[in-house]
Amino acid sequence: MTESLKELGASPEKVLDLIPEGVSLDALRDRGFVPISFGGGVMTFAASDYSCAVAAQLLAASAGASAEVRLFAPAEIQNLIRALYDIKSGVGEETLNAIEEIDDLSELARQEVMSDSADAPVVKLVNGILMESLRERATDIHIEPYEDRVAVRYRIDGVLSDRYMLSKGHQAPVTSRVKVMANMDIAERFVPQDGRIGISLGSRLVDIRVSSLPTQHGERLVLRLLDKARGLLTLEDLGMKAFERERMEELIRRPNGMILFTGPTGSGKSTSLYAILQRLARPQVNVITVEDPIEYDLPGVGQVQVNEKAGLTFANALRSILRQDPDIIMIGEMRDFDTAHIGIQASLTGHLVFSTLHTNDSISAVTRLADMGVEPYLIAGSLLGVVAQRLVRRICPRCKKEIETSGIVLKGGVTRAWRGEGCDYCGGSGYRGRFGLYEQFDVTPEIQEAISRGAPAHELRELARKGGFATLLELGLRAVSGGETTPEEMLRVVGEA
Secondary structure: OOOOOOOOOOOHHHHHHHOOOOOOHHHHHHHOEEEEEEEOOEEEEEEOOHHHHHHHHHHHHHOOOEEEEEEOOHHHHHHHHHHHHHHHOOOOHHHHHHHOOOOOOOOOOOOOOOOOOOOOHHHHHHHHHHHHHHHOOEEEEEEEEOOOEEEEEEEEOOEEEEEEEEEHHHHHHHHHHHHHHOOOOOOOOOOOEEEEEEEEEOOEEEEEEEEEEEEOOEEEEEEEEEEOOOOOOOOHHHOOOHHHHHHHHHHHOOOOEEEEEEOOOOOOHHHHHHHHHHHHOOOOOOEEEEEOOOOOOOOOOEEEEOEHHHOEOHHHHHHHHHHHOOOEEEEOOOOOHHHHHHHHHHHHOOOEEEEEEOOOOOOHHHHHHHHOOOOHHHHHHHEEEEEEEEEEEEEOOOOEEEEOOOHHHHHOOOOOEEEEOOOOOOOOOOEEEEEEEEEEEEOOHHHHHHHHOOOOHHHHHHHHHOOOOOOHHHHHHHHHHOOOOOHHHHHHHHOOO
């Protein structure tokens, strides 16, 4: 086990040529071995132990050779097999051309996605799209029908990019396949539907939330990928600076009150709330959430799924939750006066309440609650703090180069900046991964008094600056100056105000 497979020249392309016709990757994966060389009448196999010796001998004999088994680290074997699947799961013209020949779509069953034993071309196509999207770290897949084509797009690091343009003839089989996997009604094409798919790629488990929407040219599908292998993020994983995390931890240690997270859809609010609840959930504390939808299972937390058709709204669920003796409550979203009022009342009666709100910045949350009809004195008495957050793409570390600054970035005092030129590691985008900007507005006694008398947002901002408050733009300029992101990306996400 001294040499690695890479050092021996066992590339996936070479290994794929060694696998005899009729032998599936599924069989090799299940037995944990793979051929790596063939010469002199000997077929050499890589394995993590000798339990595959008999199967290796049979496989070698089918090629008229004897077998030699060499041991390597299990992770090396798994990575090589996964690379073989990546090659075979490509969406090729042969698969696309064969899809239109399928007649009976109702018999397509759910199955292991990382498999090369699927017969139906549409199954191969959908499996290939799912595997490729996960390999490229996509969070969403969009399947969008138009008059003469079907576009398949991936959202990677928060930005959509075109991946495939399928012919119009592929629309019905691909849509039906996804709906069958999600246990949706394939006969109903004129009503929006929601479904879930649970798939596995070997030992990797992924949940997929599917939404269908009837449009002028057919059903539009959006698949949200929830990769369990990545796990739930902790507070340390969120990318908060040390001082930001210290302020957050000080807030969440309070016994009661309300903490809000604001930002647009996809800005990471739910991820932050899950990270906080993980920190707070322990046997001595009763934590209950009401969500729409539940994205991840939280160990030790009671999670309630909103079901408006059955009459289980946020407000109704909250009323019931308060009879469940909770210590900590998380409300997925404050949508109206009832939800906000019940949440605030709960925070004033000894509960710690977390929720999200759609506003552009943290201080606007005070105005938004007042617009909902909540009295200023109730906001002042219950609100502990508000965090406005954004997710910004990080510059690729492998193709990073320094550039000159101009415009609002230069006016903000930033004289040095960087940009990614684009490489294989970042897929030519110049970015790899994302990090958060967190605008934290802590409600001090002085700010409480100002909120109670209905002070305007600019006055609240000036009071907050005494405690170290910084706007999203100021945080973004610091990130640009520190070489974390580009001026263009910062302005795209934060704006100029």
